[in-house]
Amino acid sequence: MTRIQLTLEQIAHGGEAIGRHEGKVIFVPFGIPGEQVEIEVAEDHRSYARGRILRVLRPAPERVDPPCPHFGTCGGCHFQHIAYEAQLRLKEAVVRDALRRIGKIEDPPVRPMIPSPDPFGYRNQVQFSVSADGHLGFQAMRSHRVIPITRCWIAHPMLQELYEALEIEGLPLRRLTLRCGVRTGDRMVIFETEGDEPPLLETDLRVSLVLLTQEEKAVPLIGLDYLTEEVDGFRFRISAPSFFQTNTAVAEALVRRVREWADLHGTEAVLDAYGGVGLFAAHLAPFARRVVLIEAHPAAAADALHNLSSFPHVEIRMGTVEEVAPGLEGPFDVVVVDPPRTGCSPEALEALRALRPARWIYVSCDPATLARDARRLIDAGYRLVEVQPFDMFPQTYHIETVSLFVRS
Numbered sequence: 305m306t307r308i309q310l311t312l313e314q315i316a317h318g319g320e321a322i323g324r325h326e327g328k329v330i331f332v333p334f335g336i337p338g339e340q341v342e343i344e345v346a347e348d349h350r351s352y353a354r355g356r357i358l359r360v361l362r363p364a365p366e367r368v369d370p371p372c373p374h375f376g377t378c379g380g381c382h383f384q385h386i387a388y389e390a391q392l393r394l395k396e397a398v399v400r401d402a403l404r405r406i407g408k409i410e411d412p413p414v415r416p417m418i419p420s421p422d423p424f425g426y427r428n429q430v431q432f433s434v435s436a437d438g439h440l441g442f443q444a445m446r447s448h449r450v451i452p453i454t455r456c457w458i459a460h461p462m463l464q465e466l467y468e469a470l471e472i473e474g475l476p477l478r479r480l481t482l483r484c485g486v487r488t489g490d491r492m493v494i495f496e497t498e499g500d501e502p503p504l505l506e507t508d509l510r511v512s513l514v515l516l517t518q519e520e521k522a523v524p525l526i527g528l529d530y531l532t533e534e535v536d537g538f539r540f541r542i543s544a545p546s547f548f549q550t551n552t553a554v555a556e557a558l559v560r561r562v563r564e565w566a567d568l569h570g571t572e573a574v575l576d577a578y579g580g581v582g583l584f585a586a587h588l589a590p591f592a593r594r595v596v597l598i599e600a601h602p603a604a605a606a607d608a609l610h611n612l613s614s615f616p617h618v619e620i621r622m623g624t625v626e627e628v629a630p631g632l633e634g635p636f637d638v639v640v641v642d643p644p645r646t647g648c649s650p651e652a653l654e655a656l657r658a659l660r661p662a663r664w665i666y667v668s669c670d671p672a673t674l675a676r677d678a679r680r681l682i683d684a685g686y687r688l689v690e691v692q693p694f695d696m697f698p699q700t701y702h703i704e705t706v707s708l709f710v711r712s
């Protein structure tokens with residue numbers, strides 16, 4: 305193993321610090337820009353290497369003691385060793401860097417990151433895997449090994465209480481998900497078991513128990529097969545398999561920014577592509593003439609239909625954006641897209657562009673695919689007006705952004 309001393313320069317997308325040695329880029333997990341460290345080279349590739357910190361020779365002033373004893377081995381958190389204020393600055397720089405490097409945007413208009421009101425205890429959903437010896441835990445960093453966990457510091461206290469109250473060891477589980485509505489007090493346990501066998505489990509807590517089969521069918525065992533969460537005064541039904549934003553307080557800030565940038569006056573037609581259970585559509589519908597929501601997942605589309613049933617001018621189209629958007633009758637004034645981490649496919653972007661929206665609001669959970677799609681939108685005649693990062697996932701490298709594009 306080669307030992308090297310180097311000064312760390314920046315954080316890469318993915319959360320590792322970057323330094324350079326003899327012209328080669330070295331990725332250093334758990335380093336902080338500005339620090340001088342001694343590392344051993346753990347992986348040596350042709351164009352880059354990855355090191356493990358042996359000693360921090362000159363620590364950054366932002367270095368703090370991580371509160372969680374699993375930090376460093378658990379794959380869930382990447383930044384507990386960095387003071388929260390500094391996490392915000394570093395993530396903002398990652399967004400700017402991706403837009404410059406991948407999007408070829410010289411001076412990207414990135415605003416300061418909006419923090420999470422709770423840097424810990426914010427997650428309204430946690431998913432546990434099962435270790436080889438049957439314990440619940442999380443996957444280890446850069447490995448498929450499952451490490452047993454007694455407490456997760458980023459899970460909402462409602463979920464921690466639920467986790468401690470459940471006696472789950474010994475059940476034939478494949479995966480276990482805990483979800484809650486932090487504003488409503490609803491809690492849900494979602495089991496995925498070997499052979500879809502419903503587990504026998506009793507609890508005194510007010511909680512729904514749901515079995516999620518391998519075909520993603522939700523079977524209620526106790527209580528309802530959905531929970532309710534409230535965002536900015538609107539209540540959403542969320543079924544066990546449906547996506548919902550992980551950090552409710554930050555989702556509220558996100559919704560407000562989307563509403564502000566949509567700039568609706570009651571006369572516009574809005575397309576909410578990748579609409580989920582209707583989070584954005586519900587907050588835009590009161591100010592629009594027409595709203596169409598596209599969602600591929602049947603459970604989420606059914607939730608959207610239920611959640612938006614009080615708006616006669618909202619249509620739900622179940623299917624992929626690639627399938628549905630080319631058949632839509634426009635025009636649309638505003639398109640909101642919130643794709644998964646992979647971003648929008650070229651087919652989806654092309655079909656949406658053909659609707660010629662004047663405003664395009666792009667909600668993204670991956671700066672790299674945002675940057676790629678931003679370049680495609682700019683080449684298609686849009687101007688990137690502003691990018692607002694939100695810290696939806698404190699202590700991790702994940703970053704949520706909302707970007708506003710306007711037709712030039």
Ligand SMILES: C[S@@+](CC[C@H](N)C(=O)[O-])C[C@H]1O[C@@H](n2cnc3c(N)ncnc32)[C@H](O)[C@@H]1O
Pocket residue numbers: 547548549577578579580581582583584598599600601604623624625626642643644
């Ligand atoms: C990041 S979530 C956003 C959901 C919603 N906008 C929200 O904030 O709650 C992405 C959603 O897109 C859906 N989805 C994924 N690929 C899709 C596609 N090609 N076409 C339509 N929907 C898709 C997923 O089922 C998921 O509900």
